[in-house]
Amino acid sequence: MLCEKGDIMNKIDINFTVSFALAKREFIKYLRNKSRVITSIFQSLMFLFIFGFAIGNQALVSAGIIPQAILFAGIFSGVSIVMDRMLGFFKEIMVAPISRTTITIGRAIGGTLVASIQGIILITLTSIFGAFGYEPLLFLKILAAIPIIFLTAFLTTSLGNLISTRMKDFHQMQFIMTFLIMPLFFTSGAIIDFVGTPFFNFTLINPMTYCVDAMRHIMLAGNPTISVGLPLYVDILAILAFSLAFIILSAYIFRKSESV
Amino acid sequence: MATNIIEVKNLTKIFDVGTNQVEAVKGISFSVREGEIFGFLGPNGAGKTTTLNMLSTLLFPTSGTAKVAGYDINNEPDMVRKNIGMVFQEMSLDIDLTGKENLELHAIMYGVDKKTRNQRIMEMLEIVQLTDKANILVKNYSGGMKRRLEIARGLLHYPKCLFLDEPTLGLDPQTRRSIWDHIKKLNEEYGITIILTTHYMEEADALCDRICIIDHGEIIALDTSENLKGHLKGDTISLEFENFKALKKFEAKIKDFAGIHAIKIITPKTNMRQMLSKMAAIRAQMSGGKKPPAIMMDPAKHDAMSKMMRSLPTKMNIIIENGSEKVASLIKIANDSGIKIKSLTIKQPSLEEVFIHYTGRSIRDENGSRGATMREIMQRRMRSVM
Numbered sequence: 001m002l003c004e005k006g007d008i009m010n011k012i013d014i015n016f017t018v019s020f021a022l023a024k025r026e027f028i029k030y031l032r033n034k035s036r037v038i039t040s041i042f043q044s045l046m047f048l049f050i051f052g053f054a055i056g057n058q059a060l061v062s063a064g065i066i067p068q069a070i071l072f073a074g075i076f077s078g079v080s081i082v083m084d085r086m087l088g089f090f091k092e093i094m095v096a097p098i099s100r101t102t103i104t105i106g107r108a109i110g111g112t113l114v115a116s117i118q119g120i121i122l123i124t125l126t127s128i129f130g131a132f133g134y135e136p137l138l139f140l141k142i143l144a145a146i147p148i149i150f151l152t153a154f155l156t157t158s159l160g161n162l163i164s165t166r167m168k169d170f171h172q173m174q175f176i177m178t179f180l181i182m183p184l185f186f187t188s189g190a191i192i193d194f195v196g197t198p199f200f201n202f203t204l205i206n207p208m209t210y211c212v213d214a215m216r217h218i219m220l221a222g223n224p225t226i227s228v229g230l231p232l233y234v235d236i237l238a239i240l241a242f243s244l245a246f247i248i249l250s251a252y253i254f255r256k257s258e259s260v
Numbered sequence: 261m262a263t264n265i266i267e268v269k270n271l272t273k274i275f276d277v278g279t280n281q282v283e284a285v286k287g288i289s290f291s292v293r294e295g296e297i298f299g300f301l302g303p304n305g306a307g308k309t310t311t312l313n314m315l316s317t318l319l320f321p322t323s324g325t326a327k328v329a330g331y332d333i334n335n336e337p338d339m340v341r342k343n344i345g346m347v348f349q350e351m352s353l354d355i356d357l358t359g360k361e362n363l364e365l366h367a368i369m370y371g372v373d374k375k376t377r378n379q380r381i382m383e384m385l386e387i388v389q390l391t392d393k394a395n396i397l398v399k400n401y402s403g404g405m406k407r408r409l410e411i412a413r414g415l416l417h418y419p420k421c422l423f424l425d426e427p428t429l430g431l432d433p434q435t436r437r438s439i440w441d442h443i444k445k446l447n448e449e450y451g452i453t454i455i456l457t458t459h460y461m462e463e464a465d466a467l468c469d470r471i472c473i474i475d476h477g478e479i480i481a482l483d484t485s486e487n488l489k490g491h492l493k494g495d496t497i498s499l500e501f502e503n504f505k506a507l508k509k510f511e512a513k514i515k516d517f518a519g520i521h522a523i524k525i526i527t528p529k530t531n532m533r534q535m536l537s538k539m540a541a542i543r544a545q546m547s548g549g550k551k552p553p554a555i556m557m558d559p560a561k562h563d564a565m566s567k568m569m570r571s572l573p574t575k576m577n578i579i580i581e582n583g584s585e586k587v588a589s590l591i592k593i594a595n596d597s598g599i600k601i602k603s604l605t606i607k608q609p610s611l612e613e614v615f616i617h618y619t620g621r622s623i624r625d626e627n628g629s630r631g632a633t634m635r636e637i638m639q640r641r642m643r644s645v646m
């Protein structure tokens with residue numbers, strides 16, 4: 001009913017200068033919030049040591065834990081939108097002469113950047129701790145993993161933003177944490193390996209499955225215990241498809257919802 | 261004559277609050293001329309912010325529509341936003357950024373080019389006297405500083421139409437005056453149409469070409485300040501009596517007095533429900549749990565009762581022609597019937613009187629609108645968490 005005219009026009013009305021400025025804001029805020037960086041890294045390392053030792057395959061679990069850490073970081077960018085809403089800054093953005101698409105893209109870039117950095121810090125730390133063993137090619141593997149980290153960050157940020165478009169407070173956010181993030185985490189194959197079991201097909205509806213699989217392709221290359229479920233290019237395409245779907249959906253909901 | 265930059269038709273907003281519905285704006289229609297300073301004056305909860313939020317496309321109207329700068333708020337919200345600016349009543353700054361970063365981000369979002377940007381940021385920081393605090397994080401600002409930064413931000417770009425929701429609320433008179441000057445300058449030099457809401461009569465009087473008095477979501481009066489005062493056709497005599505009984509007696513005596521345009525009884529702050537529950541409690545107490553007596557006892561005998569009686573109105577305003585000449589005869593009437601007048605003042609009509617005349621109460625009498633207070637509490641809580 002609303003916004004019929006100019007709908008198509010405004011979907012392509014993207015102001016990248018503004019998107020980047022919004023992304024920069026997110027990034028500055030991240031750098032100023034040291035406790036957030038430390039907490040998230042500590043949490044991931046804890047997961048890593050506990051599950052790594054319990055399951056006994058450090059390399060396999062490490063490759064799975066990194067996408068999960070990025071998942072938490074990506075969802076957090078959604079939390080920051082809820083925070084903006086509660087603190088009032090959201091209105092300032094919403095009343096500005098910029099399309100909702102510009103805002104969505106700004107959020108996506110900012111969140112992706114922040115979540116990627118978390119991922120890169122973690123992969124560096126786990127490698128230093130020897131989770132992937134020490135080998136001459138390790139450095140190259142890390143470099144190759146960076147694009148996967150970015151893709152994962154992009155995917156999870158888009159998901160975080162999608163979830164937050166209708167969230168008004170933290171109670172709802174906690175609900176999501178319990179009923180979405182944890183299942184996403186446990187069914188992604190990060191800790192328990194589902195490859196080769198009938199359950200694997202079911203896990204394909206979980207976008208995190210592809211991130212974990214892609215990460216294993218890279219970090220466990222040449223490892224005899226390697227277990228990957230899909231070709232790398234399928235993983236990448238799936239990640240992109242999920243991200244795009246999330247972004248389009250959140251831009252749509254965004255346009256249809258009130259801002260105050 | 262100038263064309264209309266805003267045309268509002270039957271604009272309505274109904275909020276769903278649980279199972280209840282709150283009709284915050286009840287089908288209002290009005291228009292604002294290009295280049296005008298247009299003011300909304302109304303008590304808390306009148307629907308001013310809701311109206312502004314709909315005009316700025318942040319809220320969708322339940323029904324009705326409006327055109328802002330030629331664009332429909334329902335069908336072309338993006339185009340509307342390209343032509344407006346807004347200063348919100350509630351805080352909308354990013355507290356994790358510095359003052360200057362807040363201003364810069366705003367200017368970028370509104371497409372102000374880099375050279376103009378720096379120059380205007382400097383100018384606005386100077387006007388609101390925050391130049392030396394520009395590089396401090398906003399979370400370390402005081403409440404007043406935040407408000408000043410917020411206004412500075414809103415005045416950084418020059419849109420066709422600028423909405424200011426209670427722009428100078430809680431500011432010191434000096435800052436308020438320099439902001440008024442700047443608003444006037446934007447209006448005169450750049451032809452920016454300004455729509456503001458305010459609680460301050462002086463502000464409405466000093467700035468607005470036309471004033472729209474709004475109450476309970478309805479427009480009660482809309483005219484220039486001069487004309488609104490002219491409608492009152494007379495002076496206001498404010499009287500205070502010993503008690504409610506005296507007031508009622510006096511009211512009856514002057515019923516046929518020549519030249520009186522209106523008699524307004526000023527209701528004290530205590531609200532009705534509170535009073536009724538108090539009354540019930542007193543009755544129960546007096547009857548000792550038995551059936552309450554049909555007729556009340558002499559209030560003077562009971563402390564609680566007389567306390568309650570004191571919250572009944574004892575003040576009235578009489579709008580009367582040539583008030584200063586007639587006041588002597590009014591006092592005589594009171595003396596002759598043994599009514600004691602506690603105090604008396606005569607005023608030429610001011611906007612305040614206009615307001616009381618139309619809404620039946622003073623603008624500062626009410627409690628804050630619920631949405632606003634809840635969010636403020638939230639904001640405060642959030643700030644203490646971080």
Ligand SMILES: Nc1ncnc2c1ncn2[C@@H]1O[C@H](COP(=O)(O)OP(=O)(O)OP(=O)(O)O)[C@@H](O)[C@H]1O
Pocket residue numbers: 260275276277282283284302303304305306307308309310311349628629630631632
């Ligand atoms: N989001 C909301 N949900 C439910 N009710 C709301 C909402 N926003 C406003 N209201 C109600 O609508 C009415 C009008 O509120 P509004 O904020 O527009 O008043 P106002 O004139 O701006 O008051 P103030 O002078 O206190 O700012 C009030 O009764 C308020 O409680």
Ligand SMILES: [Mg+2]
Pocket residue numbers: 308309310349425
């Ligand atoms: Mg308001």
